[in-house]
Amino acid sequence: MPEPAAPPGAPGDSPFLRACRGEPHDRVPVWFMRQAGRALPEYRAVRERHSFEQVVHTPELAAEVTLQPVRRYRPDAAILFSDIVTPVQAMGLGVTIQPGVGPVVDRPLRTREDVDRLRQLEPDVDMPFVLKTVSLLVAELDVPLIGFAGAPFTLASYLVEGRPSKSYTRTKALMLSDELTWHRLLDRLASITIASLRAQVARGAAAVQLFDSWAGALSPDDYERAVLPHSRRVFEALADLEVPRIHFGVATGELLGLMAQAGADIVGVDWRVPLDVARQRVPEGVGPQGNLEPAVCLAPQPTVEARVADVLARAGGRPDHIFNLGHGVLPETDPGVLEHVVEVVHETGRVLPPAAVADADPDQVPAEGAARG
Amino acid sequence: MPEPAAPPGAPGDSPFLRACRGEPHDRVPVWFMRQAGRALPEYRAVRERHSFEQVVHTPELAAEVTLQPVRRYRPDAAILFSDIVTPVQAMGLGVTIQPGVGPVVDRPLRTREDVDRLRQLEPDVDMPFVLKTVSLLVAELDVPLIGFAGAPFTLASYLVEGRPSKSYTRTKALMLSDELTWHRLLDRLASITIASLRAQVARGAAAVQLFDSWAGALSPDDYERAVLPHSRRVFEALADLEVPRIHFGVATGELLGLMAQAGADIVGVDWRVPLDVARQRVPEGVGPQGNLEPAVCLAPQPTVEARVADVLARAGGRPDHIFNLGHGVLPETDPGVLEHVVEVVHETGRVLPPAAVADADPDQVPAEGAARG
Numbered sequence: 001m002p003e004p005a006a007p008p009g010a011p012g013d014s015p016f017l018r019a020c021r022g023e024p025h026d027r028v029p030v031w032f033m034r035q036a037g038r039a040l041p042e043y044r045a046v047r048e049r050h051s052f053e054q055v056v057h058t059p060e061l062a063a064e065v066t067l068q069p070v071r072r073y074r075p076d077a078a079i080l081f082s083d084i085v086t087p088v089q090a091m092g093l094g095v096t097i098q099p100g101v102g103p104v105v106d107r108p109l110r111t112r113e114d115v116d117r118l119r120q121l122e123p124d125v126d127m128p129f130v131l132k133t134v135s136l137l138v139a140e141l142d143v144p145l146i147g148f149a150g151a152p153f154t155l156a157s158y159l160v161e162g163r164p165s166k167s168y169t170r171t172k173a174l175m176l177s178d179e180l181t182w183h184r185l186l187d188r189l190a191s192i193t194i195a196s197l198r199a200q201v202a203r204g205a206a207a208v209q210l211f212d213s214w215a216g217a218l219s220p221d222d223y224e225r226a227v228l229p230h231s232r233r234v235f236e237a238l239a240d241l242e243v244p245r246i247h248f249g250v251a252t253g254e255l256l257g258l259m260a261q262a263g264a265d266i267v268g269v270d271w272r273v274p275l276d277v278a279r280q281r282v283p284e285g286v287g288p289q290g291n292l293e294p295a296v297c298l299a300p301q302p303t304v305e306a307r308v309a310d311v312l313a314r315a316g317g318r319p320d321h322i323f324n325l326g327h328g329v330l331p332e333t334d335p336g337v338l339e340h341v342v343e344v345v346h347e348t349g350r351v352l353p354p355a356a357v358a359d360a361d362p363d364q365v366p367a368e369g370a371a372r373g
Numbered sequence: 374m375p376e377p378a379a380p381p382g383a384p385g386d387s388p389f390l391r392a393c394r395g396e397p398h399d400r401v402p403v404w405f406m407r408q409a410g411r412a413l414p415e416y417r418a419v420r421e422r423h424s425f426e427q428v429v430h431t432p433e434l435a436a437e438v439t440l441q442p443v444r445r446y447r448p449d450a451a452i453l454f455s456d457i458v459t460p461v462q463a464m465g466l467g468v469t470i471q472p473g474v475g476p477v478v479d480r481p482l483r484t485r486e487d488v489d490r491l492r493q494l495e496p497d498v499d500m501p502f503v504l505k506t507v508s509l510l511v512a513e514l515d516v517p518l519i520g521f522a523g524a525p526f527t528l529a530s531y532l533v534e535g536r537p538s539k540s541y542t543r544t545k546a547l548m549l550s551d552e553l554t555w556h557r558l559l560d561r562l563a564s565i566t567i568a569s570l571r572a573q574v575a576r577g578a579a580a581v582q583l584f585d586s587w588a589g590a591l592s593p594d595d596y597e598r599a600v601l602p603h604s605r606r607v608f609e610a611l612a613d614l615e616v617p618r619i620h621f622g623v624a625t626g627e628l629l630g631l632m633a634q635a636g637a638d639i640v641g642v643d644w645r646v647p648l649d650v651a652r653q654r655v656p657e658g659v660g661p662q663g664n665l666e667p668a669v670c671l672a673p674q675p676t677v678e679a680r681v682a683d684v685l686a687r688a689g690g691r692p693d694h695i696f697n698l699g700h701g702v703l704p705e706t707d708p709g710v711l712e713h714v715v716e717v718v719h720e721t722g723r724v725l726p727p728a729a730v731a732d733a734d735p736d737q738v739p740a741e742g743a744a745r746g
Contacts (some may be wrong), residue, residue, distance in 0.1 A: 169703055174667035176676055216624075218668055221643045221683075251589075251624050254645050271592045272627050293592055294606075295545035303549055310594075330542055 016144050019026035019351075020207055020244030022026065022320040028312065028349030029076035030342050031146075033248070033268075034079045034328030035069035039335055042068045052097050053089075055216060056082055066137055066145075073342045076322075077144050077207070080200065082130060084150030084211055085158055087196045090127040091119065092139040093159070101163060110163030110174060116187045121192040123199035125266030130196075131203050138204030146246070149196050149204030151212035153190040153223075154249070160185075160298060168217050175226050186230040194213055194237040201241045209268075210234060211245040212259070216251030223255050227333040228262055246289060250327050256281040271326030276316035287320025294325045297333045297341070304337060308344050317352035389449040389517050391723075393580055393617030393638055395660060395693040396518050398557030398694070401685065401722030402449035403715050404519075406621070406641075407701030408442035409454045412708055415441045425470055426462075429455055432505035438520075439510055442553050445708060445716045449578070450517050450693075451510060453573065455503060457584055458531055460569045463500040464492065467533070474536060481535035483547065488558045493567040498529060498571035503569070511577030519619070520578030524585035525562040525603040533558075541590050543647035548599050559603040567610040574614045582619040582641075583607060585632070589624030596628050601635055608636025622701055629654040644699030660693025667698045670706045670714070677710060681717050690725035
């Protein structure tokens with residue numbers, strides 16, 4: 001007698017989680033980085049009354065803006081509305097998010113003494129609002145919730161620079177000049193990230209995405225020596241939870257193999273590397289997430305459709321592809337375009353059975369329509 | 374009877390020009406992008422009395438700041454001190470360079486009508502100060518002068534956005550939405566760049582570097598379709614001048630092969646791609662320029678020396694390598710470090726004879742010292 005079927009849409013059965021595990025499923029899953037946020041009029045309506053930090057710190061509001069894109073786009077996953085610096089901000093490190101600037105740190109961390117100020121995160125005490133948000137969402141959602149955290153390097157870049165940077169000069173200077181302090185800093189940030197993600201999973205997050213957003217500023221050698229061991233520690237410390245682990249950074253084409261080595265099940269790919277090329281840079285068993293150029297969503301519909309078809313074709317119908325943008329939704333995006341992208345991915349994306357994947361010619365398979373816009 | 378030897382240091386005989394042509398020479402040539410500028414106290418002294426634009430627009434000052442790093446570092450080439458937007462600014466397009474911001478355009482170009490406002494550059498009329506600067510420098514220098522211009526895409530990114538951008542949203546939206554206007558814009562910008570570079574060479578610039586600084590924001594497909602034809606036209610229009618042509622952009626690892634196809638003799642490589650990997654992405658006959666991570670110059674001396682050795686080792690002793698940073702000198706750099714880098718490159722870099730290059734094991738050759746910092 002078969003076991004009772006899981007209710008439709010329940011997380012364990014979802015195309016998103018099946019794709020994360022490389023298991024057969026019946027449609028290409030799709031979600032968008034920054035699907036919640038400024039592209040949505042209903043988000044802007046919330047922000048007219050509340051600051052970004054108020055939204056993040058108020059579970060009902062954070063849950064509401066997380067749900068907004070799920071209602072509108074019907075994607076295959078939701079992602080916790082939060083910020084990379086939320087845990088360290090919640091620990092009292094003097095981080096504020098300045099409109100039009102980004103995270104600003106009162107006293108940037110640059111010395112051994114500064115690093116010694118960093119204690120361990122106690123999620124229940126320091127950021128109960130995040131955990132409450134997760135609980136509210138898990139009760140509400142019929143798609144999996146992705147937990148969210150910044151990777152040690154990207155967190156360090158904010159805390160060392162003191163504000164968003166283009167060149168990461170101070171961060172790199174510390175990394176290259178004082179290895180002991182550097183590794184101590186990244187080790188503590190890894191512990192904070194582990195605590196945050198474990199707590200999110202304990203409340204029901206069904207997968208996690210570790211954002212090493214700015215790791216692409218590093219050479220492969222520097223990444224491997226100074227960053228990879230700490231990101232690996234984060235992923236290893238989540239292994240027993242048995243939730244899929246996604247790893248993403250912008251402009252990390254040269255680092256994809258190393259980022260997979262850190263222990264990710266899925267590696268996010270920005271639009272600079274064609275998905276079939278990206279596939280060759282990661283080991284068998286690690287799937288790609290991505291990688292529609294976000295600016296394509298500002299183009300006319302035939303171009304959007306052709307580019308979606310190109311991403312699907314380059315994904316080759318393999319069951320471990322998760323459709324996404326190559327980076328976050330641009331604020332200028334018309335939500336109707338994203339809604340259409342979800343429809344097109346669901347209608348035209350084909351997931352081949354494992355036996356067929358091995359034989360498939362990626363130029364022939366699996367999306368309908370022209371491959372170029 | 375042999376022809377009379379060229380005087381020592383004369384351009385035709387210089388290691389830099391020989392390297393550009395892939396000819397044998399006796400030392401690895403080195404110069405630094407942004408070698409003139411804020412890292413030098415003598416430059417800051419000039420800027421205390423004059424704005425950036427005054428310096429660029431006054432031949433004696435522009436020549437002086439171009440010469441400052443040549444006197445101090447003894448590099449193998451000088452590069453004209455100028456800005457990517459100088460020609461379009463000189464044409465009266467309402468471009469100002471705002472301190473701490475960068476180029477700002479009064480009326481950004483976004484429509485067909487805007488593009489039709491772009492006339493052809495007349496270098497002798499529009500920017501006689503640039504040509505005078507070149508003439509002053511050529512009379513003074515004992516190393517080759519590299520002429521300088523922005524590539525069509527990077528120029529377009531400034532003119533369409535109206536100010537420096539991180540996402541190039543409006544530029545990409547135009548590129549993806551209105552191909553006719555886009556190509557008309559890039560065609561006109563290519564003509565401006567050609568006129569500027571031809572005029573610089575006519576006054577004695579011995580090589581040119583075309584900066585497509587922001588092309589790395591594009592996917593290979595978009596670059597190939599929307600940008601490459603225009604950069605190719607620039608390089609083709611310079612072919613009869615028989616000066617070496619260098620092409621560089623930041624974060625262009627995925628585009629190196631296409632940028633070489635545009636017609637460059639040398640392709641600049643930023644620090645994200647190891648030089649031996651970069652070599653595999655460009656055709657035989659195109660040499661690499663680069664690629665020390667600029668932030669390494671903020672590290673202790675042993676690290677600097679180890680990283681210089683690593684770049685030299687990965688260059689494999691081939692005669693077509695030009696040592697440089699992977700991007701511009703960071704303002705925080707101690708000039709003494711750059712002076713030392715030039716010495717180390719000249720003392721430890723080895724240029725193998727062509728026959729030896731074919732047999733060489735890149736792991737064994739040619740720099741002294743450890744390959745990793």
